[in-house]
Amino acid sequence: MIRIAHFSDLHYGHKTLAEADRCFGAAIDQAIEARVQAAVLSGDATDHALELHAPAALRLMGQVKRLAEHCPVLMLQGTFSHEPPGALSVFRLLGARHPIHVADRIGQVVLSRLGQWLPSDAWRFDMLPSAPLALFTCVPTVNKAVVAATIGATNAATSVSEHLAALLAGFAPIHREARALGVPTVGVSHGTVFGSISEHGVPMAGFDHEFTTGALFAAEAAAFMLGHIHKHQGWTRDHGAGVQCIAYAGSLGRFHHGEQGDKGFLIWEVDADTASFELRATPARRTMDIVFEGRPDLVALRDVVAQQSLSGTSVRVRWTVAEEDKQAIDRAAIQALLGDAAEVKLEGRIVPVVRTRAAGISQLTGLADKVRVWAQTTQCNPKPLLGCLDRLMSDSPEAIAEAILQDSTGSSACGCEPASDEDCVVLSEHACA
Structure with missing residues (x-):
């Protein structure tokens, strides 16, 4: 059995630095205390492209190095808008007690009992290296633009999930071989599972999502660690030969208003044919x-x-x-x-205020006729409007103002029922014209 700390969606950036660093730092402390044997970062370590001298980049590299001083670290390529291609390459150069493996292509990597990462030359191993402690299958974010350029934009959305399902099924034989040898098998990916729930409580039910739980279970890995969705959730299946688990760790911090659920990371315990996980909370805002x-x-x-x-x-x-x-x-x-x-x-x-136009009103010659048509269109009573209009047309502004000032009964100056504010505005516009 191997104990693994699963972090995801750190989102280090200029605006998110305080939240991300506080939560990731606390999570690393808990992982070290739990004596994990390996750590997985399943994508979106950064919130956007960062310059190397940026405070967020320096803090992230410092925290990852601190984690690598305790155990081997695997970092997966996340969403390209958050982690531009090549953004994680610098982490390969960090000198720490344990190695850091950056998974930016589809492939497998074995963590040896000596604590070394041994990657496959092709998309999967034909034969496992000697002395494996665990086998990791890495499926980083798929570039849908490349898929669209290859097969056409019309079919790109649905074709991604179809090709990924075939790919995952292709990993099953090597996973069965590892299970027969007693080696824990772990899948790591970044994307959306059909039917998962977003951090705002919205079901992910579109046809362009990368995965289904069936496709992930078909890979026959004991554990599948996912990133991208910020809400922690998981699925379990007992397939007779053991228990398979799929889980999103969720984001380490709370980066948006309205996010539901607890924030944290997962402690996994993975054996050759069983897996389980536990959510550990972080001090999210x-x-x-x-x-x-x-x-x-x-x-x-x-x-x-x-x-x-x-x-x-x-x-x-x-x-x-x-x-x-x-x-x-x-x-x-x-x-x-x-x-x-x-x-x-x-x-x-x-x-916004929606105003209704009265058809044909511009063809009428009399102002009173225009008021009647406007009142009919807006469902207003025309009598007080016409009374006010007569007063406006027959009396001087001074006389009307004096009558209003002397009026103390609450009725209008023309003796009719008071018109609404909107009616008065319209009448004033006509009077000014």
Whole structure:
């Protein structure tokens, strides 16, 4: 049996450095304490392309070197937008007590009992090297652009999963051979499993996902360690000869608001025919979403603040208002109420005003006729509008203003029912014209 620490989706970057480094550092401490014999990073160690002198790159290399001082490390190529091709090559040059293997092509690698990585020359071994401690099958991120260029863009999405399924089935014979010799077998990949759940609770049910659980189980590896989805989840199958496990470690930190589930890494125990894993939590940041259907209620917001401490919490306030109310949002007051939070994000959704056009209104010559057609289109009562219009047309502005100032009954100056704000705006526009 071999004990392996499985880390994934570290996402070291300029903006994520504090969260990523705090969580990865704590995870390495726990892995060393657990006396793991090997460590696997299953993709997306970086959040974007990093220059070598960038603080995030230096911290990541320092942490990986610290991990390699304890045990051999395997790093898998992740999503190209996060880890550009070749971004992991520098880790091969880190000098540590134990070697670091970078898996940036499809292939297999044996961890020997002497602690050395012995990679296959081709996509798989024809015969296992001597004294293997464990066999790792590596399937890094597939470049779909290459697939599209080869077979055409129309069929590229579905063809990737079909070719990967055939590839995984091709690893089964060597895995069976290793199992017969008592050697633990481990698959490592980065991609989406059909039916998995994203960190925001969304089922991954598209036709362009790389894997199915059936295809992964068909490889007949005892353990399959996955990266890419930030929510920890797993699948288990007892195939008679033993227990197979597939699992996402999830992201080490909480990098976005609304992410569900605990954050951490996995401690695997893998034997020739069985596998099991345990989630170990990391000190990921706490996030909170406060959502208002209309304008933010400062009283309700004050109650939320009074009920719990926001120290160290990243708070996101969301609201939805009509376009005419967007200037009424007091962002400074919201920021002041949430002053104890580690981070405050204000996100307002503005619902645009939709105006209905009255067909044929431009062909009418009389203003009163235009008001009647407009009122019919917008389902307004035309009587108060026409009354106000008559007053606008017959009296001077001074007389109308004086009548409004003297009026104390709440009725309109023309003696009709008060018109709505929108009606008054329209009438004012006509009067000005």
